[in-house]
Amino acid sequence: MSIISSDISKAVNILNNEELVAIPTETVYGLAGNIFSEKAINAIFETKKRPFFNPLIVHISSVNYLENIVIDIPEKAKQLATAFWPGSLTLVLKKQPNIPDSITSGKDTVAVRVPNHTVTLKLLESLNFPLAAPSANPFGSISPTTAKHVEGYFKDNIKMILEGGSCKNGIESTIIGFENETPIVYRLGSISIEAIEAVVGKISIKNKKEIQPDAPGMLARHYAPSTKTILTENINKAIKTYSGKKIGLILFNTSIENDSIKHIIALSKNSDLSEAASNLYNALHELDDQNLDIIIAEKLPDYGLGKSINDRLKRATFSN
Numbered sequence: 001m002s003i004i005s006s007d008i009s010k011a012v013n014i015l016n017n018e019e020l021v022a023i024p025t026e027t028v029y030g031l032a033g034n035i036f037s038e039k040a041i042n043a044i045f046e047t048k049k050r051p052f053f054n055p056l057i058v059h060i061s062s063v064n065y066l067e068n069i070v071i072d073i074p075e076k077a078k079q080l081a082t083a084f085w086p087g088s089l090t091l092v093l094k095k096q097p098n099i100p101d102s103i104t105s106g107k108d109t110v111a112v113r114v115p116n117h118t119v120t121l122k123l124l125e126s127l128n129f130p131l132a133a134p135s136a137n138p139f140g141s142i143s144p145t146t147a148k149h150v151e152g153y154f155k156d157n158i159k160m161i162l163e164g165g166s167c168k169n170g171i172e173s174t175i176i177g178f179e180n181e182t183p184i185v186y187r188l189g190s191i192s193i194e195a196i197e198a199v200v201g202k203i204s205i206k207n208k209k210e211i212q213p214d215a216p217g218m219l220a221r222h223y224a225p226s227t228k229t230i231l232t233e234n235i236n237k238a239i240k241t242y243s244g245k246k247i248g249l250i251l252f253n254t255s256i257e258n259d260s261i262k263h264i265i266a267l268s269k270n271s272d273l274s275e276a277a278s279n280l281y282n283a284l285h286e287l288d289d290q291n292l293d294i295i296i297a298e299k300l301p302d303y304g305l306g307k308s309i310n311d312r313l314k315r316a317t318f319s320n
Contacts, residue, residue, distance in 0.1 A: 058112045232296060247260075250283050300313075
């Protein structure tokens with residue numbers, strides 16, 4: 001029997017009972033629990049097999065709730081929240097004393113966002129607590145962008161997946177922290193650097209940190225298929241290198257005439273980086289299910305959302 005359901009009241013009851021529900025967002029599906037329940041937070045880490053040093057993102061129903069979670073909101077954080085919430089932007093800010101250390105991995109900052117998905121916003125408005133919701137996948141694996149992806153991972157471990165369709169943006173939120181009130185990108189994501197800089201001016205990127213990361217998504221290996229995966233700027237050379245192997249290809253916008261390759265996915269035939277981002281994880285899931293020897297991914301143009309997609313592909317291929 002499927003655990004996928006559209007019943008928000010059922011999700012509310014499960015969450016009120018300190019258990020987990022997978023929820024849809026515009027980025028990826030999240031594995032959600034009450035941020036004030038030690039039982040729920042421990043269940044998130046244990047179900048995902050996520051290391052406790054990797055902090056979680058708190059999801060709130062509106063910007064009006066932000067002051068319940070954080071203190072000392074920099075002016076540029078307010079500008080970003082006004083510009084992008086609800087949406088795929090996570091802000092890392094000084095936390096209120098009542099925010100559990102288990103959420104923040106012992107740090108004095110907390111990651112928070114307002115998701116842009118009608119189903120989950122309705123769910124959040126029906127609860128009297130915010131939700132911690134990292135991606136609903138085993139730690140390090142490909143993030144889920146459909147309820148079916150989540151079911152494939154966790155059907156025996158959680159009670160419900162709240163159906164919300166395919167995730168529109170398809171990759172995680174962009175995470176911005178503040179150092180001396182200056183915005184710093186901790187994770188590239190669904191909002192491009194260019195869009196953020198249009199609001200707050202030039203920003204720097206600090207998105208790699210293996211020890212005590214400041215935010216989720218900073219580890220070198222992440223978002224990875226079980227199939228060996230490589231990222232290349234020269235697809236034809238890579239195909240020759242792995243001649244004789246069962247190859248799957250992820251391309252930006254074109255197909256390749258090669259009878260020996262049965263599995264080829266173009267992320268956007270129209271060269272649309274937003275469409276490519278939306279399709280990325282689904283493509284990785286699809287190819288990972290084909291019992292291939294190798295997945296070869298083409299590096300995308302390194303600007304706009306192409307930069308975020310390349311970041312995910314680099315982490316998916318790191319030491320694979």
